[in-house]
Amino acid sequence: MLNKWIMRGAVMLALVASQASAETTLKIATDSGPEGSPSGDAIKKWAELIEEGSGGEIDVRVFYQNQLGGQLEVFDLFVAGEVDLMLSWPSTSYDKRIGVLNAPYMVTSWEEALKAYQPGGWVNGTLNDVFADLGITYFGAWPEGFAGVATRGSYALDIESASGINVRTPPFFPIPQTLQAMGYQTASIDWSEVFTSIQTGVVDGDAGNVIYWDFEYFGEVLDYYVRTKHIFVTGNLVANTLSMQSLPQEHRELIRDAAITLMEEQFTAAKAEDEKYVQLAVEGGMEYFEPSAEDLRPMIDKVRAEVWPLMEADIGSEIVEQMRKNAK
Template identity: 30%
Template sequence: MKKRNRNKTILLSIFLCITLLLTACGGSSGDNGGQAASDEPMVLRLATDHPVDHMATRSANAIAEEVEEKTNGRIKINIYPASQLGGYDTVYEEIVRGTIDMAHITIPDSLDSRLGAAYTPYLTTGYEEAKVVYAPGSFLSEKFVEYNEALGVKFLGFYLEGYIGMSAKKEPRDLLVPGANKGLQMRVWAAPAAREPMADLGYTPVTVPYAEAPTAIQTGVVDGWIGGTPNVNYHWVGEIIDYFWRTYMHAESTAYVMNQKLFDSLSAEDQQIILDAFERQSKESFELAEAEDEHWMEQLEELGVTVVKLSDDEVQMLADFVRTTTWPKLESVYTSELLDGLKAQYE
C-alpha cells in the first residue's frame, strides 16, 4: 500500500511539472503581449517564376505586405521567386495537391487544354483591350475560375507582364502580307496557339525549348523566335538579335492561383482580404506592363537592335486574319464554346 501511494505521489509530481512547463512555454496575455502557440500566424508559401528584380516580384511583395497588415499579422506570405520551388508545371501540380499554397505562374494546359486560352493569338491587340479581356469578372476570368476550381485551384486573377514580341537576326519578306512566305524559321513553344498562327502568317515554325532558344538562334537552327516580352528579349537574346517587332500577337498574361481547400478554410474576412490584395496587383499590372515594355524596347535599341512598332491599323489587319484563319483550328483545343465567347467581345 505504501509503495502504491509512493507511486501516485511520483506520478502527481510529474504531472505538475509537465503542467508548469506547458504553461511557461505558452506565454501569457499580460502586459508584454505574449502570443500563445495557437495564435502563431499562418505562413503561406507563394512560388513565382520571376527574378527578384522583376515587376511581378515587386507586386508579390506588395501583396504580402497588404495581407499581413490587413489581417493584423494572422497571415504571412513568404515569396519564393526565380522558380525556387520548381517550374510552373511542377508548381501548378503542387498547388492542386496543396503542397504549395499559392503561386504566380503561367498556368499549364496539361490538366485542361482550355487553360492555354490566355495565350490565344490576337486575343487582344493592345493594352486597352487587355484591361477588358483579362479584367476580374470578364468572360475569360470567369471561365478560368470555373476551369481551375474543377482541379481544386482558386483562380485569383490574371497579371499582364507585357506583350510577347517577335525577334530575329534578319528581316522577314512581306511582313504585312499574311500567308506570304516570310523566308524565316522561327522558334515557337510547343502549343497550337503558337505554332498555328505563325504557319498561317507565312513563317516556318520550329518547336525549340525555351532554354535552348539563344543557342538555336546563334547556331542558325532558327532565324529568330517568339516567346518573350521586350524585357525577356533584352536579357535573354538581346546580344544576338538584330530586329524586334512589337506585333501584339500574344499577351504575356500569367496568373495568381491558390489551393482551393486552403482558401475555403479561411474566414470570410480573410478570404476577402486575399482576394482584394491580388485583384489590386492584377489591375495595376495592366498599367505597369505598357511602361515596362516601352522601357525595355528602349534598352534594346541602345544595344543596337532595330525595334519595329506596328501601327494600330497594321496590328488590326493581322489580328483579323488570325482570328478568321487560325482560331477555327484551335476549337479542338479550346472548345467552340470558349472561342465563341471570346469572339463575342469583338462583335
C-alpha cells in the same frame, strides 16, 4: 526514384517548418521567379498586404521558384491544398483548357486587356470557369506584355513579307500554328539553344516573347523587333478554393483585394517596363516597329479564322465562342 522521394520529403519538411503561431498560416508560391525577381517581389508584396490588412491574424510564408520543387511539383502542391496562393504559369497537363492563355489575338491593347482580365471581364470569367474545375479561384492577370517577332537580317510588317522568314517558337499549342498563319516558317527550339540557332542561321529569329527577353538574351544577334501583339503574355494570381473557403469572409475579401491591387499595379508597371526595354533595344542598335491596329488587321483576321477553330478540340467550342463574341 530515390531522388524524387528525397525531394518530396524536403518539400514537406519546408511546408511543416513554415507553420507559425498566428491565428492562420497561409503559404504563397511562384513557379517562375527567384527572390528579388519581379514575380518574386510580387508574391512578397501580396504576402505583406495580407499580413498588414489582417492586423497580424494571418501569417503568410513565401516560397520562391524551386524552393518547393519544379514547376509541375509546385502546382501539384497547390491543387492539393499544400500551397494556398500562387502566381503561376500553369501547364495544360492538368486541363487542356488552360491553353486559352496562349490563344492568339484575344486582346490587342493594354486597355482592352485590363478590362478583359480584371474581375467582371470576359477573360476573367472564362478563366475562372476553367480553373474552378481544378478547385482553383482565379483573381486576375499578372501581365508581362504583348509578344512580338525579333529577327536578324530581315523583318516583316505583313503576311506576304513573312513568307521567307524562319522563326523559333515555344513548343506550346497553338503558338507555332499562330506564327504559321501570320506567314512565317517556324521551328520549335529549346530556350537554351536559341542564341546559337540564331547566330548560326538555323533560324532567323525568335517569336513569342516580350521585347525584354529578346533584347536581354539575344540582342547582340538580332536586328529587328516587330510588335505583332499575337499573344498577351501573363502569369495568373490564383488561390486554392478550399483554402479560401476555410477562411472568414473578411479574410477572403482581403486576399482578393490584395491580388487585384497587384494586378492593377502590374498593368502599369509592366507597360512602363516594356517601354523602357524598347528604348534600351533601340539605343542598343535594334530597329523597333509597332504596327498600327489598321496594319495588324489582316494578320488578326487571318489568325483568328485559321487558329481559333483549331483550338476548339482542346479548350472547347463554348470558350472559342466567347472569344469570337468579344473579339474587336
